[in-house]
Amino acid sequence: MKVAIIGTGSLGQSIAKGLLKNKGVHSLYLTKRNLNSIKGFNASSAVILTSDNEEAIKNSDILIFAVQPRHFEDLLEKAKALLTERHVLISAIMGFSIAKIEAIVGVDTCIIRAMPNTAAAVGQSMTCLSPNTKGKQKIAFAKTIFNGLGVSIEIPEEQLQAATVICASGIAFWMRLIRATTQAAIQLGFEAPIAHELAMQTCFGAASLLKASGNHPEVEIDRVTTPGGCTIEGLNEMEHQGLSASLIKGINTSFNKINLLKN
Numbered sequence: 297m298k299v300a301i302i303g304t305g306s307l308g309q310s311i312a313k314g315l316l317k318n319k320g321v322h323s324l325y326l327t328k329r330n331l332n333s334i335k336g337f338n339a340s341s342a343v344i345l346t347s348d349n350e351e352a353i354k355n356s357d358i359l360i361f362a363v364q365p366r367h368f369e370d371l372l373e374k375a376k377a378l379l380t381e382r383h384v385l386i387s388a389i390m391g392f393s394i395a396k397i398e399a400i401v402g403v404d405t406c407i408i409r410a411m412p413n414t415a416a417a418v419g420q421s422m423t424c425l426s427p428n429t430k431g432k433q434k435i436a437f438a439k440t441i442f443n444g445l446g447v448s449i450e451i452p453e454e455q456l457q458a459a460t461v462i463c464a465s466g467i468a469f470w471m472r473l474i475r476a477t478t479q480a481a482i483q484l485g486f487e488a489p490i491a492h493e494l495a496m497q498t499c500f501g502a503a504s505l506l507k508a509s510g511n512h513p514e515v516e517i518d519r520v521t522t523p524g525g526c527t528i529e530g531l532n533e534m535e536h537q538g539l540s541a542s543l544i545k546g547i548n549t550s551f552n553k554i555n556l557l558k559n
């Protein structure tokens with residue numbers, strides 16, 4: 297695989313780390329205007345760092361665009377003359393529709409919108425993929441790339457905004473829940489690093505239990521809630537204080553905001 301990540305910022309670096317860990321790439325071009333922050337990637341012989349997007353596009357087959365939305369249109373305009381049959385254009389850009397990409401590069405380009413998250417860096421991204429008509433031929437291939445960075449599924453493009461909130465913003469939501477648990481553990485007397493470890497590993501364990509068993513969360517909750525015990529007492533207090541309601545409301549507010557953002 298010859299891959300180029302155009303715009304190697306926060307997300308691009310996460311994807312690059314995941315790709316390099318899997319050792320499936322022959323060459324990996326990483327582009328950005330100021331290369332200082334990605335110099336560390338030079339340690340890998342497969343990596344070429346450059347500010348020359350044209351060079352990266354010409355020498356790669358898979359192009360993963362991960363710039364901010366305001367930079368994307370200009371980049372596509374410059375890229376379109378360089379695109380050939382062999383290129384697969386993967387866009388991780390939030391809110392930039394397939395129709396808008398096709399309007400610039402044409403409907404004959406293989407286009408796949410991908411919504412990964414920063415857990416790609418540790419092979420645990422949840423990535424949602426939506427192809428254009430031509431891109432359907434390459435969706436299985438795209439899945440193999442993103443399955444190497446975690447789990448990927450294909451969804452209709454109309455659901456990508458919602459997926460962005462649940463999966464990309466979701467990283468921040470889960471981090472805040474872990475932080476709150478850590479704060480509570482410190483209050484209960486644990487040193488901060490231990491409190492953090494307890495919160496983190498318990499969160500990881502809870503998700504792992506669901507993944508391994510396929511159980512509904514309430515089944516696992518029932519296993520740890522003794523009638524009249526401390527867990528149900530705490531859980532009910534959290535719900536009295538609006539735990540589920542505030543999460544659902546926050547996610548809906550994020551979704552309303554993402555739909556207001558200019559594409």
Ligand SMILES: NC(=O)c1ccc[n+]([C@@H]2O[C@H](COP(=O)([O-])OP(=O)(O)OC[C@H]3O[C@@H](n4cnc5c(N)ncnc54)[C@H](OP(=O)(O)O)[C@@H]3O)[C@@H](O)[C@H]2O)c1
Binds near residue numbers: 302306362464
């Ligand atoms: N972060 C996430 O979790 C996440 C998840 C899913 C999707 N996304 C989407 O991914 C995109 C990037 O997000 P991010 O958080 O990674 O943003 P970011 O950290 O700002 O990264 C964007 C990078 O693009 C580079 N860039 C700008 N203009 C360029 C150009 N002409 N040529 C090459 N590189 C250029 C910038 O570096 P220089 O200024 O040095 O060029 C910057 O490092 C956004 O569209 C976002 O919607 C992000």
